[in-house]
Amino acid sequence: MVSNEVSGRSGPVPPKGSGVAEDPSRANAIVAVLAVSGVIVALMQTLMVPLLPVMPRLLGTSAADASWTITATLLTGAIANPVYGRLGDLFGKRRMLLVSGYFLAGGSLICALSSSLVPVIAGRALQGLGLAIIPLGISIMRDLLPAKRLIPAMALMSSSLGIGGALGLPIAAIVAQNFDWHVLFWGSLVATALIITLVAVVVPESPVRGEGSFDVPGAVALSAGLAALLLAVSKGSAWGWSSATTLGLFGGAVIVLLAWGWWETRIPAPLVDLRTSSKRPVLLTNIASMVLGFAMYAMSLIVPQLLQLPKETGHGLGQSLIATGLWMAPGGLVMMVASPFAGRLIAARGPKVSLVTGAGIMTAGYVMAQGLMSTPWGLLIVSAVISLGVGFAYAAMPALIMSSVPASEGAAANGLNTLMRSIGTSTASAVIGVVLANMTVAFGSSAVPSLTGMRVGFVIGAGAALAACLLALTIPVRRPQAAGAVEATGPVGVTGPVGVTGPVGVTAAVATTENAVPSQRRVGVSATTEPSRAAAASS
Template structure:
C-alpha cells in the first residue's frame, strides 16, 4: 500500500507541466504539415522548377510522417519514449535550419522530410503520459494531446500565411526551427522518461521492409493525381505496395520480436479502431481542402467569398480552438460511457454536419459553424482512439500501437486528399479566364466526407466492450515496470 501511494505521488508530481509541454509539442509538429500551404502557388517561381517537382516539398513530409509513426513508436518502446521525442524534435530543428539556409529544391525537400518525422511526437507523447500519469489524469491528458492534431493544423494556415505575406519565405522555416528548439528545451526540463521498456531487439529488416512498402503505398496515393491514375508509375507503386506489405506481414508474424505485433493489432478492439481511424481521417481532411477553397474562390463562381488565405485561415481558426476546448468533455464522455461512445459520437457529428453543409455554405457564419462542429467531432473521435488502443495492448507496446493507429489516420487523410482533389479537378466550371471547381464538385466532396464518417460510425459499432478490456484499463499503471521486466 505504501509503495502504491508513493508510485501515485511520483506520477502526480509535475504532471500538469508535462502534459502542457507535450500538448504544445503536438501542436507544433501538427503545424509542420500546413507550414508551406500559403506559398504552394509560388514554389515553381521560387525554385524555377515545374510544379510537379516542387510538389515534393509536401510529398516528402507526408512520406516521412507515414514512416515515422510505427518505426519511431517501436524505438520509443525499446530505448525510451522521451529520448525518441528529443531525437525527432532535434531532426525537425535541423530540417527547419536546412530549409531556412538554402535555395536548393533538393535540400528543401530533404529538410521537409526531416520535419515530417516529428509527427511521431504525438503517439510517443500519449504513451509517455500513460506510463507517467495516474489513471484519473490520463483520460483528459490523452484527449488534450489528441486535440492538438486539429488545433495545430487550424492555426498553421493563418500563422504561415501571415509570415509569408510579411516576410521572405525563409522566415517560415526560421520560425519553425525556433519553436522546435523551444520544444526541445521544454521536453528536457519538464518531461520525465517513461519507466516502461520493451526488452527486445529492434527489427531493422522489418523497419526497412515496412518503410519501402509504405513509401510505395503513399507515393501512389499522393502522386497518382499528377502522374495519372492509370500511369505506369502509379500502377507500379501500388503493385509494389501490394507485394511488399503482405510479405512484410508474413515476415513479422514469424519474428520473435516484431516491429509491430500483428497478432495484437488483429484483435477486434485494435483492428476496428484502426479501420474507423482511416475513415475519420479521410473525413476530416475534406474540410481542410474544401472550405479554404470555398472561402478563397472568387465571388463570380457563385459560391466563393474571394478572401485571402490569411482571412480564410482566420475564419477556420475557431475549429482548432473548439477541438482544444472540448478535449476535457471528450475525456469525461469516455470515462462515463466508454471511448467507443466518444468515437461514435464524434463521427456522427462529422457525418451529419458534412451532409447538412451541402446546403449551408452560403454565408460566412454557417462556414464557421460547420468547421467548428466538425472540429468538435474531431476532438471526440481522436481523443477516443488512443484510449481504445491502450486498453488492450501490452504496456511495452503502447508507442508502437499508437504509432500504427496514427499511421492509419495518415493513410485516411492522404487518401482523402487524392480523392477530393480528383473530384474537385474533374467537376469544374469556366468563370471568365478561370476554370474552377463547380458547386456540384464542392457538394460531392462534402457528401463523400459525410459518407466516410457514417461508415466510420458503423465500423466503430463493432468495437467490443467487455470485462477483459475493462480489467486491462483498470490495472494499476504502477505495476507497468514490473510487468515489463517479467
C-alpha cells in the same frame, strides 16, 4: 478487468495510470509540455500550405516538383510513426521524442538556409521524421500520469494534431504574406528548440520497456511498402491513375506489405505485433481511424477552396488567404475546448461512446454544409461542428488502443494508429482532388471546381464519417468479470489476485473496465497488462 463490485461503487472504475508523476504540479507540467509539443508538431505540417502556390517561383521549379515539399513530409512522417514507436518501447519513449525534436530542428534549419528545391525537400523530409512526437507523447502519458489525469491528458494530446493544423494555416498565411518565407522556418526552429528544452527538463523517461531486439528487416520492408503506397496515392492524379508508374507503385506496395506481414508473424520480436493488432478492438479502431482521417481532411480540402474562389464564379466567397485562415481557425479552438469534455465522456461512458459520438457529430456537420455553403459564417459553423466531432473522435482512439495492448507495446501501437490516420488523409487528398478536378466550370481562361463538385465532396465526407460511426459501433465492449476473479500478470509471469505484491516487490497492475486504459508497473522492469505472447499462445 475488475468489476465495480470490488470497490463498492457504481459507474465505471477509473483507469489506472502508473502514477510516476503523482504530484499534481508535476503532472500538470508534463501534460502542458507534451500538449504544446503536439501542437507545434502539427503546425509544422501546415507551414507549406500557404506557400505552395508561389513555391515554383520562389524555388525556380515547376508546380509538380514544388509539391514534393508536402509529399516528402507525408512520406517520412508515415514511416517514422511505427518505427519510432517500436524504438521508444525498446530504448525509451522520452529519448525517441527528443530524437524526433532534433530531426524537426535540423529540417527547419536546412529549410531556413535554403532557396532551392532539393535542400528544401530534404529539410521537409527531416521535419517529417519528427511527427512521431504525438504518438510517443501519448504513450509517455500512459506510463507516467496518475489515473485521474490520464484520460483527459490523452484526449488533449490526441486533439493537438487537429488544433495545430487548424491554427497553423492563418499563422503561416500572415507570416508568408508579410515577411520573407524563410521566417516560417526560423520560427519553427525556435519553437522546436523550445520544446526540446522543455521535454529535457520537465518530462522524465518512462520506466516501461519492451523486450526483444529491433526488427531491421521489418522496418525496411514497411518503409518501402508505405513509401510506394503513399507515393501512388498522393501523386496518382498528377502521374495518371492508369499510368505504369502509379500501377507499378500500387502493385509493389501490395507485394512488399504482404511479405512484411508474413515476416512479422514469424519472428519473436516484430516491429509491429500483428497478433495484437489483429485483435478486433485494435483492428476496428485502426480501420475507423483511417476512415476518420479521410473524413477530417475532406473538410480541410473543400472549405478553404470554397472560401477563396472569386465571387464572380457564382459560388465562391472571394476571401483572401489570411481571411480564409482566420475563418478556419475557430475549428482548432473548438477542438481545444472539446478535449476536456471528451475526456469526461470517456471516463463516464468509455472511449467507444466518445468515438461514436464524434463520428456522428462529423456526419451532421457535413450534412449541414449542404445548406450553409453560401456565406463565410455558414462555413465557419460547418468547420466548427466537424472539428467538434474530430475532437471527440480523436480523443477516444488512443484510449481504445491503450486498453487493448500491453504497456510495453504502447508506443508502437500508437504509432501504427497514427499511421492509419495518415493513410486516411492521403487517400482523402487523392479522392477529393479527383472529384474537384473533374467537376469544374469555366472561369475566364481556366476551370475552377464547380458548386456541384463541392457538394459531392461534402457528401463523400459525410459518407466517410458515417462509415466511421458504424465501424465504431462494432468495436467489442469488454464485460466486467465477477469480483474476486481478476488476475494480473506479474513481471516474471506469476499471476495473483488484485493487490498482491509479486516476488520481486512489484504490485501487479490491473486493467479496470472496458473504459479503462491499462496500467503498468512503475519500476525499471519490463511490464505488461496481459500475459506474454507465449503464455497467450499456450492457453
